[in-house]
Every structure is written in C-alpha cells, then in structure tokens.
Amino acid sequence: MTHNDKNRYSMTARAIVFAFMTFLAGASLAAEPVVVGGKKFTEQQLISEMTTQLLRSNGMTVDKRSDLGSTVLRAAQENGQVDIYWEYTGTSLIIYNKIKEKLDAQQTYERVKRLDAAKGLTWLEPSKANNTYAFAMRKTEAEAKGIVSISDLASKVNDGEHLKFACNAEFYSRHDGLQPLQERYGFKFERNDVMRMDGGLTYLALRQGQADVSLVLSTDGRVSAFGFVILEDDKGFFPSYALTPVARTAFLDQNPKVAPLLNRLSASIDSDSIAALNARVDVGRESIEKVANEFLVRNKLITQ
Structure with a gap:
C-alpha cells in the first residue's frame, strides 16, 4: 500500500467513523x-x-x-x-x-x-x-331580572338592588380585579354583598343560592352543567x-x-x-x- 493509499484509507476510515458518530448523535437526539x-x-x-x-x-x-x-x-x-x-x-x-x-x-x-x-x-x-374571568348568574334568575350584561347588573345595583357577589380573594384585591371593574362599569357592590372565598366554592355558592352573581372562568364545565349564564362583558374589561x-x-x-x-x-x-x-x-x-x-x-x- 502506497503512502497516498494509506492517507486515503485513513481519511476514508475517519469519514466513516465521523458519519457513524453523527448518526448516533442524531439517533440519540431523536430518541x-x-x-x-x-x-x-x-x-x-x-x-x-x-x-x-x-x-x-x-x-x-x-x-x-x-x-x-x-x-x-x-x-x-x-x-x-x-x-x-x-x-x-x-x-x-x-x-x-x-x-x-x-x-x-x-x-x-x-x-x-x-x-x-x-x-x-x-x-x-x-x-x-x-378562558377569561367572567361574571355568571343562575340562568333563571338572570332572565327573571332581565340581566344579560354587566352593564345591566350595574344598573340593578345602582337602582338599590342588593345582589350578593362571590369571588376569590385574589380578584377582590388585584389591580385588574373587582375595584377597577366597578369603576369601568360605574357601580359598586355594598361591602356586605361581597363574599370572598376559594375559587372553586364560588360555583357552589351560586348554585346553592348563597350568591346571586359569581366570578367564574368562562370555559369551566360547571357553568353550563349548573345552569349558569355568563353576563356579557359589554365594555371589554376582561383581557383575552x-x-x-x-x-x-x-x-x-x-x-x-x-x-x-x-x-x-x-x-x-x-x-x-x-x-x-x-x-x-x-x-x-x-x-x-x-x-x-x-x-x-x-x-x-x-x-x-
């Protein structure tokens, strides 16, 4: 074998080894x-x-x-x-x-x-x-009161109707929560009408009649299963x-x-x-x- 043949053989062997190692690396990555x-x-x-x-x-x-x-x-x-x-x-x-x-x-x-x-x-x-925050009511009560939107709800509260509202503690206090929503819609729940509780309990409070309005997540399966209706956020308060x-x-x-x-x-x-x-x-x-x-x-x- 000539010197050039040895060089070509050595280069070919190195190429084969490199290709094999590359294949193994690729296989490892894929795995x-x-x-x-x-x-x-x-x-x-x-x-x-x-x-x-x-x-x-x-x-x-x-x-x-x-x-x-x-x-x-x-x-x-x-x-x-x-x-x-x-x-x-x-x-x-x-x-x-x-x-x-x-x-x-x-x-x-x-x-x-x-x-x-x-x-x-x-x-x-x-x-x-x-899956944004939303306000929900029992469908039968919302229909009886003629409440379709949060603006309708605000009008009822401003007219002196006491509606119990259930929400979690975070929404009550956060900078984009209850207070700014009330400012956007121009109403305010009476302090005694706001019930703060664990988020999961708000659905039960509304279902059992302990609350008239509840904070919910719009895609939660309990909304339809429990006979709730989501109020239209007609002033676009809640983010997407x-x-x-x-x-x-x-x-x-x-x-x-x-x-x-x-x-x-x-x-x-x-x-x-x-x-x-x-x-x-x-x-x-x-x-x-x-x-x-x-x-x-x-x-x-x-x-x-």
Missing part, C-alpha cells in the same frame, strides 16, 4: 422524549393529554408533566426543561410580561408572541377558546385569555413536523368545545385520557 407540560387543573390536564396522544400517534416519545404550577411551568420552559405547553395569552401579557395597558384579543396575541420570541419561545396559532400552544423555538427548529400538528389541534378547539370536555371530567367524572382520546378521534387528529 430524546418531548417534554409536554401542563398546569394543575382540568382544562390544562386535558390539553396536555391531547398533545401527548397526538405526538405519540405521530411516532414521538413523550414525557408528560401535567401537574405544575403556572410560574414553575413557565420557568421550566424558559430554562429548556419543558418543550411544549399551552398557555393563555392574558397570563403571559399580564403576569410574565407585566403589560398593564388594555389590548384586544389580536393585540394581546401579537404582543406576547413578539415579547416571548426574545425569550426563545414561539407562540403557535391560538385556539378560539378564551386565548388558549395557545407555546413551544421552545430551538425545539421547533429541530422538530419541524410538530408545529403543524399543534396548529391543527388548536384549530379544532373553541370555548364551547373545551367547556364541554371540562364538564365531562369535572361533572361527569370521566377519565381525562378517555375524553381527550375521543376528542382527537372525532376531529380526525388521530385514528384511535
């Missing part, structure tokens, strides 16, 4: 599980389960962590420990980016998309599910909380097929559909896995 996060309540557990089943049906290994607190989950994603989770536009705007100005739904989405891009996060297409898939930009760059999958899932969800799913779990006591699977199959996102 890394996708970490899907979620918060500790039904809607988030449902959407993280849907995401998990959708990705697995497309050949991906998934590590689901669906019981994290909101700020912990966000920090984990920024630190690269969580690849995907579904966030609410209003939460990012107000809590994580400290924006206090009033923005409409599209403005809110565009602002958080831009601000979070600088932090290595990509907001994909928002769903039509808006569009449920949206958010992923690490670096992860999406390495996994280009994921974004289209999540966008398809997002397009299939609206406020009514997610509320109905929440009700099946919270009221009907069906399993999250079953409810998520049936939704995906019905919308032709997976085959089983």
Whole structure:
C-alpha cells in the first residue's frame, strides 16, 4: 500500500467513523422524549393529554408533566426543561410580561408572541377558546331580572338592588380585579354583598343560592352543567385569555413536523368545545385520557 493509499484509507476510515458518530448523535437526539407540560387543573390536564396522544400517534416519545404550577411551568420552559405547553395569552401579557395597558384579543396575541420570541419561545396559532374571568348568574334568575350584561347588573345595583357577589380573594384585591371593574362599569357592590372565598366554592355558592352573581372562568364545565349564564362583558374589561400552544423555538427548529400538528389541534378547539370536555371530567367524572382520546378521534387528529 502506497503512502497516498494509506492517507486515503485513513481519511476514508475517519469519514466513516465521523458519519457513524453523527448518526448516533442524531439517533440519540431523536430518541430524546418531548417534554409536554401542563398546569394543575382540568382544562390544562386535558390539553396536555391531547398533545401527548397526538405526538405519540405521530411516532414521538413523550414525557408528560401535567401537574405544575403556572410560574414553575413557565420557568421550566424558559430554562429548556419543558418543550411544549399551552398557555393563555392574558397570563403571559399580564403576569410574565407585566403589560398593564388594555389590548384586544389580536393585540394581546401579537404582543406576547413578539415579547416571548426574545425569550426563545414561539407562540403557535391560538385556539378560539378564551378562558377569561367572567361574571355568571343562575340562568333563571338572570332572565327573571332581565340581566344579560354587566352593564345591566350595574344598573340593578345602582337602582338599590342588593345582589350578593362571590369571588376569590385574589380578584377582590388585584389591580385588574373587582375595584377597577366597578369603576369601568360605574357601580359598586355594598361591602356586605361581597363574599370572598376559594375559587372553586364560588360555583357552589351560586348554585346553592348563597350568591346571586359569581366570578367564574368562562370555559369551566360547571357553568353550563349548573345552569349558569355568563353576563356579557359589554365594555371589554376582561383581557383575552386565548388558549395557545407555546413551544421552545430551538425545539421547533429541530422538530419541524410538530408545529403543524399543534396548529391543527388548536384549530379544532373553541370555548364551547373545551367547556364541554371540562364538564365531562369535572361533572361527569370521566377519565381525562378517555375524553381527550375521543376528542382527537372525532376531529380526525388521530385514528384511535
């Protein structure tokens, strides 16, 4: 073997070894599980389960962590420990980016998309599910009193009607909570008519007649299941909380097929559909896995 032959052989061997090591690195990268996060309540557990089943049906290994607190989950994603989770536009705007100005739904989405891009996060297409705060009444009582909107409610209170209002302690005291809402609508509940309690108890207080009006989340399944009606926020006080898939930009760059999958899932969800799913779990006591699977199959996102 000549000196040149030896050089060519050595170079070829090194190329083969390099190619093999590159293949192994790529295989190792592909084998890394996708970490899907979620918060500790039904809607988030449902959407993280849907995401998990959708990705697995497309050949991906998934590590689901669906019981994290909101700020912990966000920090984990920024630190690269969580690849995907579904966030609410209003939460990012107000809590994580400290924006206090009033923005409409599209403005809110565009602002958080831009601000979070600088932090290595990509907001994909928002769903039509808006899980914002809302005021609710028992449907029969709202109809009897002719109350359709928060302005109607304000008129009743200003006319001297005592209506008991149930809310959580946070909404009572926060800078974008009860006090500024009353200022926007030009009314004020009497101090004795405001009942502060755990957020979950507000639904029971309204259902059992201990309260006439309650703070709720607009996509909570108990709203329709308990015979409530949401009052129209006709002056646009509550910010938009569009449920949206958010992923690490670096992860999406390495996994280009994921974004289209999540966008398809997002397009299939609206406020009514997610509320109905929440009700099946919270009221009907069906399993999250079953409810998520049936939704995906019905919308032709997976085959089983």
